[in-house]
Amino acid sequence: MTTFSVKTYNNINKIGLRELGNAFQIDGDHKDNPDAYIIRSENLHGTDFPENLKAIARAGAGTNNIPIDEATAKGIVVFNTPGANANAVKEAVIASTLMSARDYIAANEWVNGLTGDDVPKQVEAGKKQFAGSEITGKNFGVIGLGAIGGRIANDAYRLGMHVYGYDPYVSIETAWNISSHVRRVNDIKDIFRNCDYITIHVPLTDETKATFNREAFDLMGKDVTIINFARGELVDNDALFDAIETGVVKRYITDFGTEDLLNQENITVLPHVGGSTEEAELNCAIMAGQTIRRFMKTGEIINSVNFPNVKQDLTSPFRITLINSNVPNIVARISTRVSEAGINISNIINRSKGDHAYTLLDLDESDEAKVKALAAEFDSSDNIVKVRIIKKS
Ligand SMILES: NC(=O)c1ccc[n+]([C@@H]2O[C@H](COP(=O)([O-])OP(=O)(O)OC[C@H]3O[C@@H](n4cnc5c(N)ncnc54)[C@H](O)[C@@H]3O)[C@@H](O)[C@H]2O)c1
Numbered sequence: 541m542t543t544f545s546v547k548t549y550n551n552i553n554k555i556g557l558r559e560l561g562n563a564f565q566i567d568g569d570h571k572d573n574p575d576a577y578i579i580r581s582e583n584l585h586g587t588d589f590p591e592n593l594k595a596i597a598r599a600g601a602g603t604n605n606i607p608i609d610e611a612t613a614k615g616i617v618v619f620n621t622p623g624a625n626a627n628a629v630k631e632a633v634i635a636s637t638l639m640s641a642r643d644y645i646a647a648n649e650w651v652n653g654l655t656g657d658d659v660p661k662q663v664e665a666g667k668k669q670f671a672g673s674e675i676t677g678k679n680f681g682v683i684g685l686g687a688i689g690g691r692i693a694n695d696a697y698r699l700g701m702h703v704y705g706y707d708p709y710v711s712i713e714t715a716w717n718i719s720s721h722v723r724r725v726n727d728i729k730d731i732f733r734n735c736d737y738i739t740i741h742v743p744l745t746d747e748t749k750a751t752f753n754r755e756a757f758d759l760m761g762k763d764v765t766i767i768n769f770a771r772g773e774l775v776d777n778d779a780l781f782d783a784i785e786t787g788v789v790k791r792y793i794t795d796f797g798t799e800d801l802l803n804q805e806n807i808t809v810l811p812h813v814g815g816s817t818e819e820a821e822l823n824c825a826i827m828a829g830q831t832i833r834r835f836m837k838t839g840e841i842i843n844s845v846n847f848p849n850v851k852q853d854l855t856s857p858f859r860i861t862l863i864n865s866n867v868p869n870i871v872a873r874i875s876t877r878v879s880e881a882g883i884n885i886s887n888i889i890n891r892s893k894g895d896h897a898y899t900l901l902d903l904d905e906s907d908e909a910k911v912k913a914l915a916a917e918f919d920s921s922d923n924i925v926k927v928r929i930i931k932k933s
């Protein structure tokens with residue numbers, strides 16, 4: 541029994557996709573006009589949304605590859621999978637911190653270049669160039685204390701570092717999980733002024749773009765390591781090159797390569813693999829699959845970035861879901877229409893986020909034709925962007 545269709549992009553873990561269950565056809569006949577997308581880093585900017593598309597699940601955290609405003613205006617609900625790959629990125633950042641302190645990549649390259657019977661002797665003679673430093677006791681700054689940054693701050697403290705955290709928007713839930721030993725600062729400049737290592741874990745937005753700019757580097761001391769597993773555009777590369785030149789930045793480690801960053805002595809570029817572990821890819825696919833299944837089968841929204849969370853058990857024969865503009869009296873107008881259609885409402889929930897709102901309208905009505913007629917009326921109404929009928933299974 542196939543009821544819904546999903547198109548996937550970027551190798552979504554197949555085991556995770558089983559969460560969709562057998563009501564979903566994956567990449568099948570309807571893949572050019574599916575109900576939902578499950579994607580990773582596919583860039584959807586500049587692409588057209590198919591007519592039938594109702595949901596996009598980003599198997600991962602960052603949604604800057606999705607034109608959110610356009611999706612919202614079309615009533616397409618965009619989800620992500622909060623925290624599902626956070627441990628993978630945390631481990632990548634801890635490894636990067638240690639690699640910057642000890643420069644093992646260069647050390648390994650140097651040893652591999654040695655030849656002759658006296659390699660052990662050459663090693664002992666030349667190893668002093670790779671004497672590193674220890675991270676214990678150093679100042680470590682974390683910008684963005686969400687799923688990834690919060691975990692990193694805690695572990696850096698456990699490794700003996702003095703940890704500073706900056707996040708003016710941290711959620712209460714996340715804040716509860718952050719060690720009281722992490723020193724929260726209210727001004728990002730305190731991170732730039734005080735830290736030997738700075739890692740950033742914020743979404744890419746107009747506000748966060750080029751967080752590392754000339755002013756930021758001017759506040760730093762010497763030999764600072766910058767770690768960026770969030771998004772490339774958070775760093776102004778020209779300002780970074782000058783900061784490397786003047787000894788302010790000792791090393792820049794990033795997961796986001798652009799041509800100007802490649803093959804530079806003080807820069808380590810990785811191929812966007814911070815979240816690429818077996819475990820994280822499975823976690824993300826499972827969460828994305830569960831989210832899409834729930835939304836398509838019940839209309840409930842959990843973990844959306846453009847619509848509010850809305851949960852309500854479906855106990856009536858039919859539910860109509862409405863995506864509507866967030867205008868005054870909309871609930872009253874919806875209720876009036878339902879009563880004019882001679883139908884009783886068994887439950888109604890309406891939640892708004894910004895300019896849009898989402899309504900679950902549960903109907904005490906078993907006559908499908910009547911429900912369809914009501915839905916068609918909503919569909920042709922001003923201020924209603926998307927209408928779906930869900931039949932209780
Ligand atoms: N390299 C990878 O493979 C990889 C994997 C996962 C996530 N990421 C990137 O990392 C980002 C963070 O992921 P997450 O799972 O921690 O997300 P998250 O939503 O849990 O945390 C983001 C945190 O940033 C904070 N924040 C927002 N604006 C800020 C600002 N101006 N200054 C300081 N803090 C601010 C938020 O309050 C939140 O606590 C993602 O948006 C994504 O771009 C990359």
Ligand SMILES: O=C(O)CC[C@@H](O)C(=O)O
Nearest residue numbers: 580581599600601602815
């Ligand atoms: O899906 C990926 O490959 C990377 C994911 C990462 O950038 C994220 O934002 O979660």
